[in-house]
Amino acid sequence: MRHAKHFAISASFSVALLIPSVSSAQVPGYPERPIKLVVPWAAGGATDALSRIIAQKLGARIKQAVVVDNRAGAGGTIGTAAFVREKPDGYTLLMATSSTNAAGPYLYSKLGFDPVKDFTPVAYVGLIPNVLEVPKTSRFKSAKELIDEGKKKPGTLNYGTAGSGSSQHLAASLLKRVAGVDAVHVPYKGSGPAISDLMAGQLDFILDTGSLPQVKAGSLRALAVASERRIAALPDVPTFAELGYKDMLASAWYGVLAPAKLPTPIQEFLNREINAILADPEVKKQMEQSLGVVMSPGRNAPWFGEFMRTELVKYAEIIRVSGAKME
Known part of the structure; x- marks a missing residue:
C-alpha cells in the first residue's frame, strides 16, 4: 500500500485524543x-535547531x-539510551x-531502550520533509x-546522513530503491557534520x-522535496512526484519525551506550555519558513503516545520497503 512507503503522519486517531489536556496553571514546586x-544528535541539524x-x-x-x-552517536540511540536512565522528575527531557x-x-x-515503555509522551512538535540537496558548486543542476x-x-556518488537509521539514511535508501540510484552511504554523528562536509x-548529496x-543562504542547492506537495519554505523546488517518482515520500517527526513514570501533572503542564509555544505565530513562521516544519499544534500527550505506537508498527514496513539493513 502506498502509505507504507513514506514516513508521514497517520491521521487515523480518535478525535478525542486531539483535545488538549486541561491542567492547573502551575504544578506546585x-x-x-x-x-x-x-538532543541525541550533534549540534547544527534539524533536531538541534528545533530544540533550541x-x-x-x-x-x-x-x-x-x-x-x-x-x-x-549511533543514529541518536546512544543519547536516547542514556536518557532513559534519568529520573522521571521533569528536569530532563528528550527531543x-x-x-x-x-x-x-x-x-x-x-x-x-524500549521505544514505548521507557518513555512518557509529553508533546508532539511536527514533521519535516526530506529535501535532496547538493553543494552550490555541484555539477548537478x-x-x-x-x-x-x-x-x-x-x-x-556518495551521500551523507546523520547516522544509520536517521531520516536521511532511510530517505536515501528509499531513493535508491524507487529511482535505481546506486550511491555510497557515509554516516555521521548528526546532520550538522554531514552538512559541513557537503x-x-x-x-x-x-x-x-x-x-x-x-x-x-546559497551554500547548498535544493533539487527536490520528498513530500506530496511543495513546501512553503521552498516554493520553487519541485516534489519528487512532479519528477515522476510518486513513491518518493519521506519525512521525520519530532516530539518531546520524558523518562517513564513522569507524574501526570508535570506531563500535562509541559504539554500545555510547549503547545502554547508552537501556537505562537512568530514561532510558527520561524519553524515553517526557516526549517520547513509541517506543524499541527494542540496535540495532547495521550495522542502523541498513541501516534508513537502506531509509527512503530508502520516503520517495520518502511524499513522493509527502504531496503535499510540492521547493524
Whole structure:
C-alpha cells in the first residue's frame, strides 16, 4: 500500500485524543531549577535547531533555564539510551525523532531502550520533509541529472546522513530503491557534520530535513522535496512526484519525551506550555519558513503516545520497503 512507503503522519486517531489536556496553571514546586533538554544528535541539524527554539521559548515561559544537551552517536540511540536512565522528575527531557523511536528498533540489534515503555509522551512538535540537496558548486543542476548519474555510474556518488537509521539514511535508501540510484552511504554523528562536509564538497548529496538555512543562504542547492506537495519554505523546488517518482515520500517527526513514570501533572503542564509555544505565530513562521516544519499544534500527550505506537508498527514496513539493513 502506498502509505507504507513514506514516513508521514497517520491521521487515523480518535478525535478525542486531539483535545488538549486541561491542567492547573502551575504544578506546585515545579519547576524550581533549570531543565535539561537532551538532543541525541550533534549540534547544527534539524533536531538541534528545533530544540533550541523550544528551549529558549519554554525557559521564558516557565521562568527557568532550559539547557540543550547534545549527546550524539549511533543514529541518536546512544543519547536516547542514556536518557532513559534519568529520573522521571521533569528536569530532563528528550527531543525524540522518528529515527530513534520508530526506525531505531528495526536497525539496531542492541538498542538500549524500549521505544514505548521507557518513555512518557509529553508533546508532539511536527514533521519535516526530506529535501535532496547538493553543494552550490555541484555539477548537478536538477534531481534528474543526479539520479541519471547514480544509475549510469554505480557507486561513484556518495551521500551523507546523520547516522544509520536517521531520516536521511532511510530517505536515501528509499531513493535508491524507487529511482535505481546506486550511491555510497557515509554516516555521521548528526546532520550538522554531514552538512559541513557537503558544503565543502566532500559529499555529492544529502536528503536532509534541517539545512534550509544553508539552502536559502546559497551554500547548498535544493533539487527536490520528498513530500506530496511543495513546501512553503521552498516554493520553487519541485516534489519528487512532479519528477515522476510518486513513491518518493519521506519525512521525520519530532516530539518531546520524558523518562517513564513522569507524574501526570508535570506531563500535562509541559504539554500545555510547549503547545502554547508552537501556537505562537512568530514561532510558527520561524519553524515553517526557516526549517520547513509541517506543524499541527494542540496535540495532547495521550495522542502523541498513541501516534508513537502506531509509527512503530508502520516503520517495520518502511524499513522493509527502504531496503535499510540492521547493524
